Amino acid sequence: MFITLEGPEGSGKSSQIEMLGDYLRRQGFTILVTREPGGTPIGDQIRDCVHDVGNANMTPQTEMLLYSASRAQLVAEVIRPALAAGQIVLCDRFYDSTIAYQGYGRGLNLDDLYTITRFATGGLKPDLTLLLDIAVEKGLSRRADNGLEMNRLDLETVSFHQRVRQGYQKMAAQEPERWVVVDAGRPLAEVQAELHQVVEKYLAIR
Ligand code: TMP
Secondary structure, eight states: OEEEESSSSSSHHHHHHHHHHHHHHHHHEEEEESSSSSSSSHHHHHHHHOOOOOOOOOOOOHHHHHHHHHHHHHIIIIIIHHTTTTOEEEEOHHHHHEEEEEEOOTTHHHHHHHHHHHHHHOOOSSSSSEEEEEOOHHHHHHHHTTTOOOOOGSSSOHHHHHHHEEEEEEHHHTTTTTEEETTTOOOOHHHHHHHEEEEEEEHHOO
């Protein structure tokens, strides 16, 4: 089973996914936690390049292709083998991030993005996607308060991040059988408790 976490900046995905992985392991499941961009040695090199604030002149097309290249490597090297071995894969961001950031945020053509995404992933789609939704200002100030690594995308305008958030909300509404929206503006433990409920319900149905 393939579960992804998505959300705007400062939604707490990275902490939540680690806690969720630990929780599911305690329930006896074999869990693999990974992230995008990165998750492989090649992907980590791409991550450094695409997030380097010195690369201010990177075009949206280059940016999109770099995220897709990292994804292609992660799918082939990590995700597909883990799924084939019967593991539950939890991934911090996947192609929905490309649609939200490079599509809704940067304004690249969505059909083009889906075509390149299919090429990169071989058509792999998450079974369940958890959207950790948070108001843009709150998310950005959380990131700044926590002193987290700043990347090129963090330097974008508030209106860019608002388009990203709205893009996520639209995708969740368009495909409700895959997406579950969780209010991430609440304390960490409350959000985590809701994630347990959502995932357990999903696993029980499956
Ligand atoms: P994060 O590891 O803190 O979530 O940062 C990843 C950043 O990369 C975040 O700003 C979103 C951005 N991103 C994209 O713009 N497109 C993508 O396809 C992915 C995977 C990430």
